[in-house]
Amino acid sequence: MNPIFEEHPHRRYNPLTDSWVLVSPHRAKRPWQGQVEKVAGDDRPAYDETCYLCPTNTRMNGEINPDYQDVYIFNNDFAALLEDTPPHSFEEDELFKAETERGLGRVICFSPRHDLTVPEMEESAIRKVVDAWVDEYLTLGGKDFINYVQIFENKGFVMGCSNPHPHGQIWASSSIPDEPMKKQIAQLKYWQKNQRSLLADYIEKELSKQERVLFENEHFVALVPYWAVWPFETMIVPKRKMARISDMTDAEKDAFANAYKRLTVRYDNLFETSFPYSAGVHQAPTDGEAHDEWHWHFVFYPPLLRSATVKKFMVGYEMLANPQRDITAEKSAAVLRALSEVHYKTK
Amino acid sequence: MNPIFEEHPHRRYNPLTDSWVLVSPHRAKRPWQGQVEKVAGDDRPAYDETCYLCPTNTRMNGEINPDYQDVYIFNNDFAALLEDTPPHSFEEDELFKAETERGLGRVICFSPRHDLTVPEMEESAIRKVVDAWVDEYLTLGGKDFINYVQIFENKGFVMGCSNPHPHGQIWASSSIPDEPMKKQIAQLKYWQKNQRSLLADYIEKELSKQERVLFENEHFVALVPYWAVWPFETMIVPKRKMARISDMTDAEKDAFANAYKRLTVRYDNLFETSFPYSAGVHQAPTDGEAHDEWHWHFVFYPPLLRSATVKKFMVGYEMLANPQRDITAEKSAAVLRALSEVHYKTK
Numbered sequence: 187m188n189p190i191f192e193e194h195p196h197r198r199y200n201p202l203t204d205s206w207v208l209v210s211p212h213r214a215k216r217p218w219q220g221q222v223e224k225v226a227g228d229d230r231p232a233y234d235e236t237c238y239l240c241p242t243n244t245r246m247n248g249e250i251n252p253d254y255q256d257v258y259i260f261n262n263d264f265a266a267l268l269e270d271t272p273p274h275s276f277e278e279d280e281l282f283k284a285e286t287e288r289g290l291g292r293v294i295c296f297s298p299r300h301d302l303t304v305p306e307m308e309e310s311a312i313r314k315v316v317d318a319w320v321d322e323y324l325t326l327g328g329k330d331f332i333n334y335v336q337i338f339e340n341k342g343f344v345m346g347c348s349n350p351h352p353h354g355q356i357w358a359s360s361s362i363p364d365e366p367m368k369k370q371i372a373q374l375k376y377w378q379k380n381q382r383s384l385l386a387d388y389i390e391k392e393l394s395k396q397e398r399v400l401f402e403n404e405h406f407v408a409l410v411p412y413w414a415v416w417p418f419e420t421m422i423v424p425k426r427k428m429a430r431i432s433d434m435t436d437a438e439k440d441a442f443a444n445a446y447k448r449l450t451v452r453y454d455n456l457f458e459t460s461f462p463y464s465a466g467v468h469q470a471p472t473d474g475e476a477h478d479e480w481h482w483h484f485v486f487y488p489p490l491l492r493s494a495t496v497k498k499f500m501v502g503y504e505m506l507a508n509p510q511r512d513i514t515a516e517k518s519a520a521v522l523r524a525l526s527e528v529h530y531k532t533k
Numbered sequence: 534m535n536p537i538f539e540e541h542p543h544r545r546y547n548p549l550t551d552s553w554v555l556v557s558p559h560r561a562k563r564p565w566q567g568q569v570e571k572v573a574g575d576d577r578p579a580y581d582e583t584c585y586l587c588p589t590n591t592r593m594n595g596e597i598n599p600d601y602q603d604v605y606i607f608n609n610d611f612a613a614l615l616e617d618t619p620p621h622s623f624e625e626d627e628l629f630k631a632e633t634e635r636g637l638g639r640v641i642c643f644s645p646r647h648d649l650t651v652p653e654m655e656e657s658a659i660r661k662v663v664d665a666w667v668d669e670y671l672t673l674g675g676k677d678f679i680n681y682v683q684i685f686e687n688k689g690f691v692m693g694c695s696n697p698h699p700h701g702q703i704w705a706s707s708s709i710p711d712e713p714m715k716k717q718i719a720q721l722k723y724w725q726k727n728q729r730s731l732l733a734d735y736i737e738k739e740l741s742k743q744e745r746v747l748f749e750n751e752h753f754v755a756l757v758p759y760w761a762v763w764p765f766e767t768m769i770v771p772k773r774k775m776a777r778i779s780d781m782t783d784a785e786k787d788a789f790a791n792a793y794k795r796l797t798v799r800y801d802n803l804f805e806t807s808f809p810y811s812a813g814v815h816q817a818p819t820d821g822e823a824h825d826e827w828h829w830h831f832v833f834y835p836p837l838l839r840s841a842t843v844k845k846f847m848v849g850y851e852m853l854a855n856p857q858r859d860i861t862a863e864k865s866a867a868v869l870r871a872l873s874e875v876h877y878k879t880k
């Protein structure tokens with residue numbers, strides 16, 4: 187890393203979304219007098235009778251969860267996207283444009299155990315989550331009105347997650363949402379120009395630089411991207427170019443479960459707290475095209491900055507002008523790299 | 534409003550930023566079991582000896598604030614952008630691109646009174662804030678290394694604002710940040726195509742539709758934009774196309790102060806709480822060009838959704854895929870329109 191960028195405010199380019207991040211390395215010294223987050227009590231029971239995701243409990247719509255043993259999937263009772271939306275579009279000149287959006291929302295319980303989270307689950311149990319994602323991607327993506335399947339996990343009270351039971355969501359839609367669309371455009375441009383995958387080239391370079399790589403296994407690399415926005419933002423990238431998670435071999439699925447666990451264990455160890463984040467897959471749309479340009483990857487956007495209770499607020503300048511971060515990607519990577527892969531609770 | 538969009542999930546286009554928002558009108562019924570925000574105590578003294586923004590107090594860097602009477606401006610002690618940043622740029626193929634960023638950060642105390650906020654200030658006092666913004670825009674923008682001046686107010690603990698003393702910030706930079714850049718590109722495209730201002734055409738149509746307009750005065754219109762993302766997002770738009778705030782006449786400056794106060798009073802009355810938001814100006818860069826395409830405007834991005842303590846979280850799907858909202862812009866406008874312009878505390 188050039189020492190100038192280690193010390194001085196600078197902008198970095200994100201080639202995946204064609205955007206910039208402002209980096210202010212000197213700013214980490216700023217004292218914090220603002221809001222302090224609550225830390226959720228971490229002594230949850232294995233089964234909570236008031237949790238609407240625990241096995242055998244009744245959900246808000248009256249349905250009863252089965253006594254499931256590993257993964258359990260159901261339609262979101264309060265989905266933002268619905269299957270029976272009538273098609274309609276409206277365009278009054280260039281200023282008023284709208285169209286109805288068909289889709290559906292699914293909830294995936296990762297484990298029957300209310301007291302676990304991904305970093306505390308066995309790799310074999312995480313593998314079942316990966317299998318469920320692949321199934322859902324294929325089933326939902328197979329519907330003619332679904333062109334994009336967004337798989338994500340939103341974890342922690344700080345993230346507006348209302349239930350600590352380990353779970354993720356899937357929102358599938360007719361349109362391709364803005365973020366994956368940006369990545370598609372950038373990857374396609376790169377592919378057409380270089381006949382190579384943007385992310386394959388990128389991780390090759392990161393592996394040789396070893397400044398931002400956290401760890402790798404046979405099939406995946408975990409790193410802090412050069413253009414990270416969130417303080418401890420990371421990415422898990424498959425070494426082989428694959429457009430979609432359903433392209434994974436069994437060995438790759440195991441290796442992804444391994445990387446997902448190892449990374450989230452490091453996250454929990456960072457501030458010795460159950461680390462909040464939004465995370466998920468960016469991959470090829472399910473619009474029937476080949477999408478050779480796509481190289482799927484998994485991103486983590488965690489808000490904590492200095493401790494279990496002090497987060498980075500993306501407000502003010504960030505909302506109005508440009509994302510901004512207070513430590514360099516290299517510093518964050520060094521911190522995450524130094525952490526143990528043994529969960530602090532089991533020590 | 535077409536009844537189909539009143540009831541069903543749909544996407545709306547934002548012609549100013551060339552992006553989409555997902556609207557899920559039916560979703561407001563969702564019960565909330567998630568994080569509840571703290572409400573900041575609202576009985577602050579007029580002077581607080583521990584506040585680093587109050588007159589005569591010592592700031593963290595040892596400087597002493599003067600006994601100021603209206604507006605007071607100083608360089609941010611922990612600015613993200615610095616004047617003495619050495620120029621440097623780096624580009625290793627398309628994947629690693631960075632450049633140092635020169636700039637500066639300013640803090641503007643809106644009033645010596647620690648216990649006030651914009652909606653509780655006199656219009657004549659708000660007018661002094663507007664004058665200060667114009668001065669700063671001209672002075673900072675006049676520096677050869679400053680090409681964009683971002684004026685904003687970040688209000689409330691929920692927004693990561695660490696000090697309730699009424700104040701705003703200015704971050705001035707060599708680069709044009711992403712958000713204003715998007716708006717510039719869209720406005721230029723519209724201008725070249727139609728020889729008219731995008732926002733002038735837009736507010737003309739909104740004034741005739743009267744579905745999202747909150748109020749107007751002689752020179753400004755306050756409305757919930759068709760493409761609003763935040764639950765009670767609004768915009769104050771000058772009726773006359775002006776590229777920058779320094780183009781305002783005296784009468785327009787007074788009229789802006791009037792609109793700023795009336796809108797924030799409505800906000801405070803919505804949940805009878807000091808309403809948190811990030812707000813600020815989007816206007817022409819200070820890069821020496823004419824920027825005829827620009828029509829400056831003031832935006833408010835407030836997070837509260839259902840009450841003083843329940844906000845909308847832009848997480849999970851929103852971070853990974855696409856912004857999403859749970860009530861229509863028209864519903865929000867109707868709610869804000871029905872509110873009194875007399876502040877609840879003075880009733």
Ligand SMILES: O=P(O)(O)O[C@H]1O[C@H](CO)[C@@H](O)[C@H](O)[C@H]1O
Nearest residue numbers: 498499501502503504693694695
């Ligand atoms: O400058 P402040 O108020 O200390 O800090 C706040 O506003 C800044 C500018 O919008 C943000 O970058 C920070 O994350 C936020 O905490």
Ligand SMILES: O=P(O)(O)O[C@H]1O[C@H](CO)[C@@H](O)[C@H](O)[C@H]1O
Nearest residue numbers: 346347348845846848849850851
């Ligand atoms: O679906 P949940 O967990 O109730 O809700 C949470 O995640 C959603 C999807 O990311 C967001 O739209 C909501 O703002 C957030 O509170």
